[in-house]
Structures are given as structure tokens and as C-alpha cells.
Amino acid sequence: MAEGSAFAPTLFPMTNSTVLRLNGLSKRFGPVVANDDVSLTLAKGEVLALLGENGAGKTTLMNMLFGHYLPDAGSVEVADENGVLQSLPLGHPQAALAAGVGMVHQHFALAENINALDNITLGSEPLLALRRNRQAARSKIEGIIERSGLKAPLNTPVGRLSVGERQRVEILKALYRDARILVLDEPTAVLTPQEADTLFENIKAMTREGLSVIFISHKLREVLAFSDRIAVLRHGRKVGEMATADADEKAIARMMVGADTPKVARTEMAPGGPVLNLTEVSVAGRSKRDTLKGVDLTVRAHEILGIAGISGNGQSALANVISGLAAPSAGHVQVDGIEVAKPSPAAMVKAGIGRIPEDRHHEGIVGAMSVAENMVIERLDDPEVQSRGLLRRDAIRDNAERLTQAYDVRGPGVAASSRLLSGGNIQKLILARVFERAPRLILANQPTRGLDMGAAAEVGRRLLEARERGAGVVLISEDLDEILGLADRIMVIRDGNLVEAGSHDREKIGLMMAGEPA
Amino acid sequence: MIRIEPRENPSRAFAVGIPILSAVISLALAAIPLLAAGANPITAYGEMIRGVFGSVFALSEMLTRATPLIFTGLAAALAFRAKLWNIGAEGQLYLGAMAVVAIGSGYLDAPGFVLLPLIILLGAGAGAAGMMAPTYLKVRFGADEVVTTLLLNFIILIFLQMMLEGPLQDPMGLGWPQSAPVLDQGMLPPLMERMRVHSGLIIALVLAGIAQFMLARSVWGFKLRAVGENAAAARHAGINVNRSLFGVAAISGALAGLAGVSEVAGLKGYLTSDLSPGFGYTGIVVAMLAGLSPVGVVVAALFIASVFVGADSMSRAMGVSSFLADLVVSMSLLCVLVGGFLAKYRILRTKEVAS
Structure with missing residues (x-):
């Protein structure tokens, strides 16, 4: 392919043709249905937002597109250089790259000690080439930078670049390999709002030149602001698709969190005295998921407190405090009115806390x-x-x-x-x-993740039974249906802060989770 | 693509048969260099067997050689069970040996029933201290104990040389870098008249039995296994992971220290800087061969000692180079280790996913 032609308009004239088509992709992992008959199309120059809660199947779907997973059913077609749809061989990671589909993961795969230029060209050169044509590579990259606005210092070791710059390097890497379709997995998760805005401006510039983009997100604001079309996944199925122009926030939020009726019957019950009190508890974590910012929380006997939130907003820190794995950097933890002086897993077990860990294989059993x-x-x-x-x-x-x-x-x-x-x-x-x-108090952290319906219902039944017996329950879950079905009271965790939801209003909670004013 | 996965519930015959088969294969492979050196392999193996089992003396030599290997094998096996990679048994062995001559070569002239237990305790304590330090660095700073324990071996060896030319040097030794002899009442009694095998062997066997029992039956062993198999789950369950690590570090170091005690106070009677021909490192091989089981360590140590002593005696009897003996030893170790691996894991050829 000619140099500097990643998405040159001359090679790829703007038409409204389809460049990618996923036909009825399905994938099961044992009893878990990760994707069920998902079909999507992507037009040339279009920005498609793929929305859904964690575990909705977004990543599985993209992994099938990139050949990391072999679908149980369905097929993928990608347009070739002439715009003709060609069937993509499934299960071959190289095939997607060769067909011009590039992916930028949430976690960058860059070598920190070498410069951006070498990171971009790394892996796309023949293994046994005697010398590298660095000048040609550089001018090709500079051409891409000029047209897209993706500014990145090419001669600086990647370790010294900011997060936003690193992400641009990742995107440049995909474009350098002549990607005509770019998939971005939660591209703004690690960016400041300003960086995010710049990124979307760059994306717009690239799509004008014929690049097609899928971006995975659960942030409603940016989806509405920057996409052309929205597809929503939930429980592995595509539950909605619309032009962004016709979409409104509430409708999308409802689609994301679903409108199913709760599965387990819960009877109202008067709560008793407090069994767990967190007062102004902070955890200074290394990342957002491990950080709490002065949260207050009370769980009473005969009460299930649901903690709703998008993953990585401090749920881990909260669970670690209650299970004794993390010591709060500030604040007080009281169980049954008694201050836990030296928190440790053993002390929490002794104080009467039963813990159901998030990762049952890693932390639950030996x-x-x-x-x-x-x-x-x-x-x-x-x-x-x-x-x-x-x-x-x-x-x-x-x-x-x-x-x-x-x-x-x-x-x-x-x-x-x-x-x-x-x-x-x-x-x-x-x-x-x-x-x-x-136990006096039960911490259930994602207790039904990855379980089939039967096992999940059993977990719910046991939690309700414990509540009836007089235990307090903290139920942390990314599955809002589960929380709505089981919890007596709901709090929303976002960015290390806990706020009372005040009701079981699905839409309102969905918006609070996404950080939008209700 | 090749995938390796653990075999679940391997059959008894399989578990016993594979090591025997691999021992036989190793003998067949070792015949090649023997033939190349012009020796008849059948005769050579006959000499090997005679060199180990041919006489009471031969047997005694083999057991003498196995004794330190049981100690260092146990030291490695217990630590490895907790995923604490103690590569420093060689150094800890010398720490134990130094403690023996520091106290036992005349510094304290006490009756045997005082001196001998004291020597044993101090030797074990010195070895334990030698493992506690790297464990502290691991727990406190995350320093990789493979590196720290390995490098400590060299530090300790140089320290030993310094001591043997300084405070621990035998004043009657004509300037040789060796320690004064351990007092007679401080020596571990021999097991047989005019034979080298000594009561250190009994201590080693008893300790192996205790270790086996404690590992399977005690709360301490339960915690140790939990920490080794899944430290995150152990921590979540309220087990004090660091305390378990320090505990097993002390015991592992003490066992390695006892290997030094046993070699000095049981066999040599004095300390030189070539006391151990790498018993600490061979102990790691013993432990791996044994599948980290204490009773298995005894069997593996006997096997390795037999190969060492047998191959040595064979090379002398056949007049072939002693390097050939080392070659035979290495080949049989490799075969048995590969065999042990195959007994525990299966190797699957996975098909490329179909397009």
C-alpha cells in the first residue's frame, strides 16, 4: 500500500457503504451466554457507540471480531480496499489486522522505554529485515498526524508521555497499519475531560477522511455528543439501536439497565439496629477502583443494602474495608457498635462478618x-x-x-x-x-457474577434468608436488576463516593451510576 | 500449540511407574557416553550397584552421603510448599557449621549431654537466622528471595573464609584455613563401628517424619499449604500470611543449618570452606524429585546419594574419567525430573481454532 495512505480520501472515497457487518454472533462460556445472536453494521465514516453495563458482552463481541474468541455461531464481514464485503476468517487474530481493523485497548500495550516512533512501527516490520526504513516510517506517521491532529512526540520514550499522548500513540499504531476500522475500548476512561474532548475532535477529523469507528463506553454524555449511532447491549443481547440524533438520555439509560421484573420475591421487613457503621471512611488507593473518599454507610439488621455502580468506582476499596483486607486511611468502622481497632480479615471474621469475595477462584478458595x-x-x-x-x-x-x-x-x-x-x-x-x-453481617461482592440462573437464584434466596434471620447484608453488584430485586435500600457508588439513591427508580439510579445529574 | 495441564487423580500405578521408567531410561541414555569411553555399560552398572549395595561399607557411604541431602531437601521442600523460594540452603548450611565450631571446638568445655544439644540448637538457630533476613526483605520490601538467598550464599561463603583465616582458625593448624576440631563429647555418635554413617541420619529421618505429619495434620501445616497454594485466598480467610512465611523460613533455615551441624559434628569433626560439595543446591533437586513431600525427600535423597556414590565407585573401578560419573548423575536427574513432571502434568497438542 502506498505510503501515508491510512485513510487518505483518494483511496477511500466517502460513500455510505457498509464496511463491517457482524451477523448473528453468539458465544457461550459453559452455562454463561456472553453474546446471543448479536448483529451490527458499521458504515464508512461512521462513529458507532457500543453501550452497555459491565458484563453486557461488549468486550466478548469485540474479541470475536478480533479473533481472540471463536464464535459459536455467526459470521463477520469486513470491506476490502475496494469496499466489497469479504467474509473474515474467525478465530485468527492476524486476520482482523490484515483486513484493516485496529483496536485500541483500555490498557495500553506500549513498551515504555522506547520512543513513540519505534512503538508504532514495532511488530509491523518483517522479523528478519536487515535494516529498517525509519525515514519512510516517520514520514508516513507524520502524514497521519497531520491529517488526524493526533499529536504525539515521536522521539520521546513512551514512559515519559502523558496518558492522553500514550493513547494517541496507540491510535497512531493502528492507523500506521492501515486500519480502516478502529475499535476503541472505553477510550476516555483514563482521560481528563479536556483530553477526551480533543480525542473526539481527532476522531471526527479521521472519520471525515473515511475511517470508521466503534467506541465502547458507558458514559452517556460523550456517547450522545460524539457518536452517529448507538447500539446497546444487555445480558449479551443487542437490546436497542438508534441514530444518536433520535436518542434521549433516559431511553438509553433504561435500555442499558433493563426493565425486567425482579426474579426473587422479597417481602418488606422492618429493619433492626445498626450492625455496620462506616463513618467518613477513606481509602487512599493507587487507582480509582481502590479509592474511597470519606463515605458514610449504615447497615441495619434485617436489611439488604445494595451498592450499585459501574465497575471500578471504588467497589473494591469498599469491599476490602468491610472484609478487612484494606485498612482505612481515615474514618471509623464499627461492627455492632464496637469500633474495629485493628482491621484484618481475621478480626472481621471474628467480629461476625461473613464475606463472599468478588473473585471466588482467586480469593474464595484454595x-x-x-x-x-x-x-x-x-x-x-x-x-x-x-x-x-x-x-x-x-x-x-x-x-x-x-x-x-x-x-x-x-x-x-x-x-x-x-x-x-x-x-x-x-x-x-x-x-x-x-x-x-x-454472621451478623454479610458482605456479598458480585455474588452472582458468572453464575447460571439457578445458582444465581440460590445466592439470592440465601441472602434473603439471612436477612430474615436478622443479619445485615451489603450487596455490591454491577447488575442493577439484582440490586433492585434484593435490596431494601440502595446506594450508588461513583468515583469513590457513596450517595443514597433514595428510591428503587431504575432510570434515576442508572443516571446516577453514569454520573449524570438526575 | 502445546498446552500443559495438571493431571487430576493420576492412578497409583502411574505415579509409581513413571519414576521407575524414567530411571530405566536414564540408565539406557547414560550407556551412550559409557560406550564412547570404551566401557561396557553392563559391567559399569554392575559396578555402580556394587558400589552402593555391595558391602556394609558401601551402604554406609551411601547413607552418609544421603544424610545432608535429607536435611537440605527438607529445607527446600517445606519452604517451597509455601512458595518461599529458599535457594540459600548452601549458605545456611555453612552458618550452622560455623555455629558448631564456634561453640564446640573448645569455647565451651561442657559435658556431652549439655554441649551436643547446644551445638544442635545453635546450628539450627544460625541457619534459621540466615533465612529470616531474606524473608524479612521479601515481606517488608518485596525483594525477590530467589535473588537474595542465592546471593547470600556467596556472602556467607566469603564470610566463612574470612573466619577460617581469623577467629575460627585452628591455632594448631599450621596456617591452614580450617577450624579447630570439635570436642569429642560434642560429636554426633557414629551408628556403626568403623563406619562413617552417624546419628545425624537418625535426626534427619525423625525430622522428615515430623515434617510429614505436621504438614498433613496440623493447623500450622494447613496454613502453610494454604499460603503456598493461594496466598490471596489464605489472606482473605484470615490466615496471617507473613507469620506463616516467617515460620516456615525459620524452619527451612534451621533444617539447612542442621545439615551443616550434621556434616561437621557427625562426619568431618572440623570445618573447612569445602565442607559441602553443593548439598544446599542438590537439596533443591531432592525436593523437586520428591514432589515436595517430606517422606519423598528421604527416598529422593537415598536415590541421589546412590547415584553419586555408585557412579563414583564405578568410575574408579572401571578406570573411566570421574567426569563420566557426573554425566551419569546429571542424566539420571534430568530423566527423573522430566518423568516426574510428566507424571503430574499432561501435555496436550491443541489444534489451531478452525477457520
Whole structure:
């Protein structure tokens, strides 16, 4: 291809032709349907916003386009240089690149110690070339920069560039490889508002030259401001598609969070006294997801408090404080009115908090140890489990036999490694471990993520049961339906702040999650 | 594409058969250099077996060689179970050995029932201290213990040379860099008349038994396994991960220190800077061969000691270069390690995803 022709108008005259078509893509992971019959088209020079909550299937869909996953059904067509749609071989990461589809991930893949120019050309040169034609590469890149406005210092090591500049380098990398279609995964997640505006101006400039763009986002404001068309994914299905000109914020918010009826029946119940009090609790984290900014929170007995929010807004920090993994940098934590002086996981367990961790494989179980051992791992001091430092193996086995019965944990037996269990059964193992100790407070962090309907309903039933018994529950979830169905009271977490939602109004909560004034 | 995944529930016959098969393959492979050197492999292997099992003396030599390997093998196995990569057993061995001659070569002239336990405790303590320091650096600053423990080995060895030409030097030693001999009542008693095998072996075997029991049956062992297999889950469950690491660091270092005690107070009687021909490093191989099981360490140490002693004796009897013995040792170790890996993991050829 001629130099500097990434999206030169001469080569790709503006027409309204389709450049990308996804036909009925479906992907299942075990029992989880990540994408169900999703079809999309993208026209030349168009900006398509792909909206949806976390777990809605946006990333899976793009991973199929890029050949990282092989779809169970469906096909992908990409226009060739002459604008004729060609079927794309699936499951081959190189095929999408070769067909002119470039992706810029949320997390950049740049080598920090070499300069932007080399980062851009890296990997697109023949492995065994004797010398590199750096001058040709440089002039091609400079041509792209001039037409797109994507300014980036080419001679500076990437490690010294700002986040916005790094992102421009990533985009330049895709354009350098003659991308005609660009996919941006949450491009503004790491940018300041000013940088974001500049980015979208650049995108506009590029689309005028014939580039087509898909950008993944859950920020309504920028979607409405900068896209031509909006497609909304929810629970793996495309639930709506409209021209941005016809869209209004409320309709999109409703589409994103859905309008299903709650699945688990919840009866009203008068709450009791407070079991958990957070007062002005801050956590100084290294990233947004690990940061809390002076939050107040009270959970009472007989109450499920739902924490709604888009992932990465401080949920991890909140969960870590309640489970004892993170010490607050300021503020007070009280369980049953008693200040937790030195927070640690052991102290929180002792104070009567049952924890259902977000990542059940990573934090919930020790996969190489047996089901029976995992059942008692939180109470190794208990005389029922040990006497004088030696494990009471019969008691541990009997305990596990009883709990696997009571909680319907299915697998190859209590002596088998817990990693042999399915995700749903691992969660049941954790439920058994937590609920068996009749905790005063339960922290359930994304308790149904990745579970099938049956297992998810079981989790909901157990949480309601604990509430009836008198426990307080903190339910952190990115699935608003789950929170609406289970929670007595809802708070929204955004950017490390917690605010009372005040109602079960789906639209209002959806807007609060997205950071829009309600 | 090749994918490696753990075998779930490998059969008993499989678990036992693979190591034996790999030992046989290693012998077949080792025949090649033997033939090249002009030796008859059958005779050579006969000499090897005779060199280990042919006489009480041969057996005693093999057990003497296995003793420090059991200690260092246990040191590696326990630490590795907690994913604490103690590569410093060699240095900790010398710390233990230095403690022995510092106290036992006349500094304290006490009766044996006082001196011997003291020597053992101090030797273990010195080894433990040698592992606690890198563990502190790991826990506090995130310093990679593979690097720190490995490099400490060289520091300790140079420190040893300094001590052997300074405070620990034998005043009667005509200037040789060696320590004064350990007092007679401070020596570990031999197990047989006129044989070198000594009661350090008994200590090693008892400790292996205790380690096996504690690992499987105690709360301490439970925590250790949990920390090693999934530290995040252990921490989430309320297990004090750092305390577990310090605990196993102390025990691992102490076991390596005991290897030094056993070599000085059980075998040599004095300390030189060539006390260990790499027992600390060989202990890592022993531990890996044993699948990090304490009882397995005993078996693996006996196997490796047999190969060492047998190959040595073979090269002497056959008149082939002693390098050939090292070659035989290395090949059999590689074969058994690969075999052990294949017994635990399966290698799958995955098809490229269809287009």
C-alpha cells in the first residue's frame, strides 16, 4: 500500500457503504451466554457507540471480531480496499489486522522505554529485515498526524508521555497499519475531560477522511455528543439501536439497565439496629477502583443494602474495608457498635462478618486444597476444627459432608480438590462456609457474577434468608436488576463516593451510576 | 500449540511407574557416553550397584552421603510448599557449621549431654537466622528471595573464609584455613563401628517424619499449604500470611543449618570452606524429585546419594574419567525430573481454532 495512505480520501472515497457487518454472533462460556445472536453494521465514516453495563458482552463481541474468541455461531464481514464485503476468517487474530481493523485497548500495550516512533512501527516490520526504513516510517506517521491532529512526540520514550499522548500513540499504531476500522475500548476512561474532548475532535477529523469507528463506553454524555449511532447491549443481547440524533438520555439509560421484573420475591421487613457503621471512611488507593473518599454507610439488621455502580468506582476499596483486607486511611468502622481497632480479615471474621469475595477462584478458595479443608479455612481456631494445633480430620470431614448436603454442593466428594468444582458449586461452598457461622453481617461482592440462573437464584434466596434471620447484608453488584430485586435500600457508588439513591427508580439510579445529574 | 495441564487423580500405578521408567531410561541414555569411553555399560552398572549395595561399607557411604541431602531437601521442600523460594540452603548450611565450631571446638568445655544439644540448637538457630533476613526483605520490601538467598550464599561463603583465616582458625593448624576440631563429647555418635554413617541420619529421618505429619495434620501445616497454594485466598480467610512465611523460613533455615551441624559434628569433626560439595543446591533437586513431600525427600535423597556414590565407585573401578560419573548423575536427574513432571502434568497438542 502506498505510503501515508491510512485513510487518505483518494483511496477511500466517502460513500455510505457498509464496511463491517457482524451477523448473528453468539458465544457461550459453559452455562454463561456472553453474546446471543448479536448483529451490527458499521458504515464508512461512521462513529458507532457500543453501550452497555459491565458484563453486557461488549468486550466478548469485540474479541470475536478480533479473533481472540471463536464464535459459536455467526459470521463477520469486513470491506476490502475496494469496499466489497469479504467474509473474515474467525478465530485468527492476524486476520482482523490484515483486513484493516485496529483496536485500541483500555490498557495500553506500549513498551515504555522506547520512543513513540519505534512503538508504532514495532511488530509491523518483517522479523528478519536487515535494516529498517525509519525515514519512510516517520514520514508516513507524520502524514497521519497531520491529517488526524493526533499529536504525539515521536522521539520521546513512551514512559515519559502523558496518558492522553500514550493513547494517541496507540491510535497512531493502528492507523500506521492501515486500519480502516478502529475499535476503541472505553477510550476516555483514563482521560481528563479536556483530553477526551480533543480525542473526539481527532476522531471526527479521521472519520471525515473515511475511517470508521466503534467506541465502547458507558458514559452517556460523550456517547450522545460524539457518536452517529448507538447500539446497546444487555445480558449479551443487542437490546436497542438508534441514530444518536433520535436518542434521549433516559431511553438509553433504561435500555442499558433493563426493565425486567425482579426474579426473587422479597417481602418488606422492618429493619433492626445498626450492625455496620462506616463513618467518613477513606481509602487512599493507587487507582480509582481502590479509592474511597470519606463515605458514610449504615447497615441495619434485617436489611439488604445494595451498592450499585459501574465497575471500578471504588467497589473494591469498599469491599476490602468491610472484609478487612484494606485498612482505612481515615474514618471509623464499627461492627455492632464496637469500633474495629485493628482491621484484618481475621478480626472481621471474628467480629461476625461473613464475606463472599468478588473473585471466588482467586480469593474464595484454595483450589489445590480439598473441599472439606476449604469449608473450615476461616475457623482454624475453632475447637471443633482443631485441638492443640492438630486438625480434627474426622470432624472436618463430617462438617463438610453435612454442609455439602445442606447447601447442595455437587462435585467429586469432600476429599477432592476444590478446583474440580464448577463455578456455581464453588460459590455454594463459599455460601456454606459463610452462612454456617450465622454472621451478623454479610458482605456479598458480585455474588452472582458468572453464575447460571439457578445458582444465581440460590445466592439470592440465601441472602434473603439471612436477612430474615436478622443479619445485615451489603450487596455490591454491577447488575442493577439484582440490586433492585434484593435490596431494601440502595446506594450508588461513583468515583469513590457513596450517595443514597433514595428510591428503587431504575432510570434515576442508572443516571446516577453514569454520573449524570438526575 | 502445546498446552500443559495438571493431571487430576493420576492412578497409583502411574505415579509409581513413571519414576521407575524414567530411571530405566536414564540408565539406557547414560550407556551412550559409557560406550564412547570404551566401557561396557553392563559391567559399569554392575559396578555402580556394587558400589552402593555391595558391602556394609558401601551402604554406609551411601547413607552418609544421603544424610545432608535429607536435611537440605527438607529445607527446600517445606519452604517451597509455601512458595518461599529458599535457594540459600548452601549458605545456611555453612552458618550452622560455623555455629558448631564456634561453640564446640573448645569455647565451651561442657559435658556431652549439655554441649551436643547446644551445638544442635545453635546450628539450627544460625541457619534459621540466615533465612529470616531474606524473608524479612521479601515481606517488608518485596525483594525477590530467589535473588537474595542465592546471593547470600556467596556472602556467607566469603564470610566463612574470612573466619577460617581469623577467629575460627585452628591455632594448631599450621596456617591452614580450617577450624579447630570439635570436642569429642560434642560429636554426633557414629551408628556403626568403623563406619562413617552417624546419628545425624537418625535426626534427619525423625525430622522428615515430623515434617510429614505436621504438614498433613496440623493447623500450622494447613496454613502453610494454604499460603503456598493461594496466598490471596489464605489472606482473605484470615490466615496471617507473613507469620506463616516467617515460620516456615525459620524452619527451612534451621533444617539447612542442621545439615551443616550434621556434616561437621557427625562426619568431618572440623570445618573447612569445602565442607559441602553443593548439598544446599542438590537439596533443591531432592525436593523437586520428591514432589515436595517430606517422606519423598528421604527416598529422593537415598536415590541421589546412590547415584553419586555408585557412579563414583564405578568410575574408579572401571578406570573411566570421574567426569563420566557426573554425566551419569546429571542424566539420571534430568530423566527423573522430566518423568516426574510428566507424571503430574499432561501435555496436550491443541489444534489451531478452525477457520
